[in-house]
Amino acid sequence: MVYDLIIVGMGPAGVTAAIYAKRAGLSVLCFDSSMIGGYLNYIDRIDNYPGLYGISGPDFAFKLFDTMKELNIEYYNKKVTKIENDGEYKKVIAEDNEYKCKNVIIAIGRKMRKLGLDKEEELLGKGISRCALCDGNFFKDKDVCVVGGGNSALQEALYLANICNKVYVIHRRDNFRADKELINRLTNKDNIEIIYNANVKELLTNKDVLSGVRLDNKVEIDVSGLFIYIG
Ligand SMILES: Cc1cc2nc3c(=O)[nH]c(=O)nc-3n(C[C@H](O)[C@H](O)[C@H](O)COP(=O)(O)OP(=O)(O)OC[C@H]3O[C@@H](n4cnc5c(N)ncnc54)[C@H](O)[C@@H]3O)c2cc1C
Missing domain, CATH: 3.50.50.60 (FAD/NAD(P)-binding domain)
Incomplete structure (x- = not known):
């Protein structure tokens, strides 16, 4: 099957894109290597989202998961390791499989910045x-x-x-x-x-x-x- 759209990353950005694409009638496939909701899963409390004042990040993430289910959006819990051009299509490689699509949205968030100090990596999880x-x-x-x-x-x-x-x-x-x-x-x-x-x-x-x-x-x-x- 050739999907209209593959979305990599199911944080708030990726889920939003998936909702719009699905409602527009596109065939959509989504991937996340971790949890739907992305960084929301690590936030204690969100006060700046209209209508959801004070919601916990994990609860918000769960609502996104529910919306994905409600709209029947196809999703795999897999890490995308490569995206290649394949003639008129794109080839998305996720763990052991390849998926074909016409368009890709990469919504993988960002890496958190480090202080750049000696021992910083070794001490992750040790303080x-x-x-x-x-x-x-x-x-x-x-x-x-x-x-x-x-x-x-x-x-x-x-x-x-x-x-x-x-x-x-x-x-x-x-x-x-x-x-x-x-x-x-x-x-x-x-x-x-x-x-x-x-x-x-x-x-x-x-x-x-x-x-x-x-x-x-x-x-x-x-x-x-x-x-x-x-x-
Ligand atoms: C401590 C903290 C508190 C915050 N509090 C708030 C707040 O109160 N209000 C607010 O508006 N914002 C807050 N933010 C910011 C908010 O979390 C981010 O703006 C938001 O999560 C960004 O969404 P995103 O979809 O771009 O990326 P992310 O949420 O980072 O999601 C990216 C997703 O991509 C997935 N991914 C990455 N690489 C791959 C790959 N190769 N294959 C498959 N999947 C992949 C990841 O697993 C992740 O799920 C906070 C951030 C932090 C750090």
Whole structure:
């Protein structure tokens, strides 16, 4: 079969494209290597989507999954490894199979940016995390820091503040670029301390597990967890 459209990535972008394509009468096939909903599955709470104020990311993702089912949109939980031109068609290679189509939409989101520090990769899962919703509970009643100054960083810091003893928010500038409402909530939280104009310079370890961070202003902070949201 030759599909009119193959969509790679079933985050909010891919699912939206799939809904429009299906309703326009196209034959559509979708792929995701992980879960429908993409990054939504890792977000604690979403406050900026009309009609769904306060919904949890996983609940929103489940609604997308339901919509896909309701519209009978064909979907495979497979990783697409290659897309090739094949004469007048495109060939999409997903794990062990090839699928033909006329058009492809690539909606695979983006990779999260790293700090670029020594040991950063080794310490993933040993103190470093990029998902407060997934890993926050490992740091219950402990001190952690969050790096970043946008909506994601502030949202995650607020989530962690309900679990952890203390949350340091380390931001490289002297003001946040996040929404005003989030900034207000952050500054009113007793167990959040904001450190402006600072960058994490070094990751400190004890027995191969994160034990703290050293900032470029030479200050050292003892923390068990470091959550990175810098884009
Ligand atoms: C901590 C955090 C909090 C956030 N909070 C909010 C918020 O409150 N409100 C808001 O509007 N936005 C929020 N965002 C941003 C929001 O999550 C993203 O804008 C949105 O998820 C982007 O959607 P997307 O479909 O482009 O990509 P993604 O959601 O990243 O989805 C991409 C999908 O592609 C799949 N994929 C990747 N490669 C392949 C491959 N080779 N084969 C098959 N599938 C593949 C992935 O598995 C994934 O499911 C937040 C982001 C973060 C990090």
